[in-house]
Amino acid sequence: MSFLSAATTATTNFGKIIIRRPRNTQQIAAAARSRRGFSTEPGSGPKGRGPVSWVGLGLAGVAAASAVSYFSIMRERRLEEAMGKIVSIGKPAIGGPWSLVNLDGKLVTEKTFAGQWTLLYFGFARCPDICPSEMVKIARAIDQLKKTHPELAARIRPVFVSVDPARDSLVALKDYAKDFHPDYVFLTGSPEQVQKMAKSYRVYVSKADETDDGDYLVDHSIVTYFHDEKGDLADVFTQSMKPSDIVEKVVHHMTFVPSF
Numbered sequence: 331m332s333f334l335s336a337a338t339t340a341t342t343n344f345g346k347i348i349i350r351r352p353r354n355t356q357q358i359a360a361a362a363r364s365r366r367g368f369s370t371e372p373g374s375g376p377k378g379r380g381p382v383s384w385v386g387l388g389l390a391g392v393a394a395a396s397a398v399s400y401f402s403i404m405r406e407r408r409l410e411e412a413m414g415k416i417v418s419i420g421k422p423a424i425g426g427p428w429s430l431v432n433l434d435g436k437l438v439t440e441k442t443f444a445g446q447w448t449l450l451y452f453g454f455a456r457c458p459d460i461c462p463s464e465m466v467k468i469a470r471a472i473d474q475l476k477k478t479h480p481e482l483a484a485r486i487r488p489v490f491v492s493v494d495p496a497r498d499s500l501v502a503l504k505d506y507a508k509d510f511h512p513d514y515v516f517l518t519g520s521p522e523q524v525q526k527m528a529k530s531y532r533v534y535v536s537k538a539d540e541t542d543d544g545d546y547l548v549d550h551s552i553v554t555y556f557h558d559e560k561g562d563l564a565d566v567f568t569q570s571m572k573p574s575d576i577v578e579k580v581v582h583h584m585t586f587v588p589s590f
Contacts, residue, residue, distance in 0.1 A: 424563050425555070428527040430491065430519035433504050438517055440561050447486045447564075447584060450555040452533050454494035454548050455506040460569070462509070465490065468554060469511035470573040475580065482584050485559070492518040493528060493535045494548050531555060556580065 429439045449468055453461035468488050475483035488511065492498035495518050498506075503516045518524070528535050533551045540546040554567040556579070564583045567576050 424531055425557070425561075426530040428523070428530065430517040430523055430527070431500070433500055433507065433516050435500060438515075443487060443489075443557075444561065445485075445559050447559055447580075448555075448557045449486065449488040449567075450491065450531075450557065451489070452491050452493050452528060452531070452535075452550055452553075454492055454550070455498045455502050456494065456545075457548070460552060464552060464554065464569065465510050465514070467571075467573050468576070469514075471576040471580070472511060472513060474573060474577050478577070479581055482581065485584070486513075486580070487515060488513055489515045489517065491524070491527065492516070493524060493533070493550050495519060495521050495524045556583065558583070 425440075427440055429437060432438050449472075451461075451464060451468065453464070465488075472483055472486060472488060475486065490510075492503065498518050500518065503518055507514065507516050519527075525535075533553070534549070535551075536549040538547045538549060552569040554576075555563060556565040556567060558564045565579055567579070
């Protein structure tokens with residue numbers, strides 16, 4: 331289309347838009363000068379501005395972080411729904427028989443906690459931040475229950491299972507246990523025992539690459555399993571939950587009376 335045409339009509343979702351075009355070269359030059367503030371050529375716009383501003387980059391970063399946070403929360407909610415939902419017939423295919431040893435070297439199985447409610451967490455002693463924060467969160471929930479529902483708190487036992495048996499010896503776990511709530515029971519075992527138990531609970535465990543000095547981290551699921559006094563899974567608590575959320579759910583499950 332020639333620039334000598336007076337106008338062009340374009341149809342959009344908002345109706346017809348008339349785009350007026352300059353009639354001669356003088357008008358073309360004048361129009362170009364009026365648009366210099368929006369040009370992407372170096373030095374053609376206002377000083378210090380470019381096609382992308384720092385504000386725009388900042389907003390894009392905030393939007394990206396918000397999206398990651400949103401999908402992380404939704405993933406945890408789906409996990410809660412998938413793992414914590416118990417149907418009226420049968421049992422969830424999570425958990426099962428297992429055997430490990432406690433800090434005294436004595437054999438412990440799922441039957442050891444018969445008659446008690448348990449808060450089961452998988453982690454490792456050299457975990458730098460997530461494991462300690464999750465364990466402290468559970469401890470705070472227990473302490474809150476001791477104040478508001480002491481009769482319920484007396485029936486709950488928090489349990490820590492190591493997913494790093496190669497390094498989490500009884501000596502290492504005894505030293506690690508000093509930093510946490512005295513109600514915790516710490517368990518470990520052979521690699522085969524730990525792997526079997528983790529698999530039955532659908533716990534993701536993966537050893538990260540070792541450093542030059544032989545150190546390494548262990549990637550694992552961040553979930554606390556709540557069992558009733560019969561050993562059946564009652565609920566799961568994810569990383570996004572606060573101590574008050576856990577207390578609310580624990581009280582609900584332990585005081586719930588079926589209507590039938």
